[in-house]
Amino acid sequence: MTITQQELETRLWDAANALRGPVDPADFKTYVFPMLFWKWISDTWTYEHEEAVAEYGDDLDDEVEADFHRFEMPAGTLWSEVTTKVKNLGPEIARTFQQIEKVNPRSLAGVFGDASWGNQERIPESALLGLIKAFNQIRLDPSTVSHDLLGAGYEYLLKNFADESGKKAGEFFTPRAVVHLLVGILEPQPGEAVYDPACGSGGMLVATINQLRDSGVDHRTLRLYGQEINLTTSSIARMNLFLHEIEDFDIKRGDTLRAPAFKDTSGAVRRFDVVIANPPFSLANWGADRWAADPRAMCGVPPAKNGDLAFVQHMVSSMKSDTGRVGVVMPHGVxxxxxxxxxxxQCLIERDLLEAVVGLPPNLFYSTQIPACLLIFRDKKSVDRKNHVLFVDGSARFEKGKNQNRMSEDDVKTLLEAYRTGKDPDGEGGANVRLVPFNEIENHGFDLNIGRYIKVAAEETADLGTALVAYADARQHRIEAEQAMFERLDAAGIDLSMFGARGE
Structure with a gap:
């Protein structure tokens, strides 16, 4: 008996709500996703086992049955075998996850993350029992839930967890309209390798697969690679790809700027056809001290307290010759x-690597209200775009939301058409799209502020974004200056209590 998407989403959200109260909503994902994944592989294993018995009957042996299973489940690790235990349920679940990972080292090592299942301060047994009870209402084998439906359910949870987490959501979730726009611009093709150096929950990688599927072309030859610094988030990304029935992927955990995980035989960063990311904005303490001699610093070392252009240079260094293209979400400050x-x-522009700057609406992201933009780089630009940069202003393309603004499917299509054609799709004389020659950018001191080159549709929004970025920079400089002053006064033996609060 199949289940509808609405039924699945309702039951998945019921499972999450079982944790409400004792567990912080920002931590829901830490517990819900591993349980969902375990329930799925357990139900699927049981379904595959029944298929094997139906086909072979008494002739079935372990070697034959192994061919029916995608993952190995040791005796005593199925959902039905563990969740009915009445003592030490949390530690039993933790041991179960370790056993499953151990017997599937190539595919599932570390996939369940590092949640403290036995710590009742973090997740009381009553909450754990409520989570199990909710998942018991859902059968997650292929006869009930297709991969498309399950993948959509996973995305539904990610979105809801992002809404619950507020600003913390920026660490693992990029608004899907932004993802679809970026993937649409980069147009991954069958047989290509796609890399996300800050992959979060894997949404951009999943979107590349979905775009090929939706276009009716073979997506199975697309190879996906990602690196993510956060252990829980990297585990969520791997589960996400598995649940979307994606096989050919490699997600590494680690710090991309300090220790890139994907390298070629010479030790240089590996190159990919498509490089796509929404890295953390204006990351401080990103490892600037190691970059002076790093080949990725092709155009110089960014400020120690602002890693935006470190990510950009890493990504540009990671794109293939000829076919390579890069799409990255950046704050307007860059x-x-x-x-x-x-x-x-200036260096990136002079090398003619920057193809386009696409301004996005304000307040799209969970982590910041500052408007962001997309920077598009290509190793080989089309003839008409050589020694030019395309500017697209999308600041007015949004629907007002309660907490975050939203871009509709129509907004995404409009900006995508503007990028592809270099013309204003609304037929307003190219007011919001313009191909700007190199010499004009040079005359502006290589300043890429969109308002310098095209008539901005939402001037107040654009001006506000610029003002917010400038304010944030000035505020940080002021805090640093105050701290330095207080340290000097302290060293001189001056009583600091007369100054009241010390900085922020």
Whole structure:
């Protein structure tokens, strides 16, 4: 008996709500996703076992049955065998996860994350029992839930967890409209390798597969690679790909800027056809001290307290010759900040690597209200775009939301058409799209602020974004100056209590 998407989503959210109260909503994903994944592989294993028995009957042996299973489930690790235990349920679940990972080392090592299942301060047994009870209402084998439906259910949970987590959601979730726009611009093709150096929950990688599926072409030859610094989030990404029936992927955990995980035989960073990411905005303490001699610093070392252009240079270094293209989400500050960032920006433009700047609406992201943009790089630009940069202003393409603004499917299609054609799809004389020659950018000191080159549709929004970025930079400089002053006063033996609060 199949289940509808609405029924699945309702039951999955009921499972999450079983944790409400004793567990912080920002931590729901830490517990719900491993349980969902375990329930899925358990139900699927049982379904596959029944198929094997139906086909072979008494002739079935372990070697034959192994061919029916995608994952191995040791005796005593099925959902039905563990969740009915009445003592030490949390520790039993933790041991079960370890056993499953151990017998599936190539595919499932570390996939369940590092949640403290036995710590009743983190997840009381009553909450765990409620979670199990809710999942017992859902059968997750192929006869009930297709991979498409299950993948959609997973995305539904990710979105809801992001809404519950507020700003913390920026660490693992990118609004799907932004993902679809970026994937649409980069157009992954069958047989290509796609890499996300800050892959979060894997949404961008999943979207590349879905785009090929939706286009009716063979997606099975697409190879996916990702790196993610957070253990829980990297585990969520792997589960996400498995649940979307994606086989050919490699997700590594680690710090991309300090220790890139994907390298070629010479030790250089590996190159891919498509490089796509929404890295953390303006990351401080990103490892600048190691970059002076790093080949990825092709255009210079970014400021130690702002890693935006470190991610950009890593991504540009990771794209293949000829076919390589890069799409990255960035704060507007990278378009106009000076100093080392200005020099890096100039270098990338002079090398004719930057193809397009696409301005996004404000307040789309969970982590910041500052408007963001997409930077598109290509190793080989089309003839008409050589020595030019395409500017697309999408600041007015949104629907107002309660907490975050939203881009509709129509908004995404409009911006995608503007990028592809270089023309205003609304037929307003190209007011929001313009192909700008190199010499004009040079005359502006390689400042890429969108308002310098095209008539901005939502000038107040754009101006507000620029002002917010400038304010954030000034505020940080002020805090640093105050801290330095207090340290000097303290060293001189001056009583600091007369100054009241010390910084922020």
């Amino acid at each position: 378009l106009f900040r000076g100093g080392a960032e200005g020099r890096i920006r």
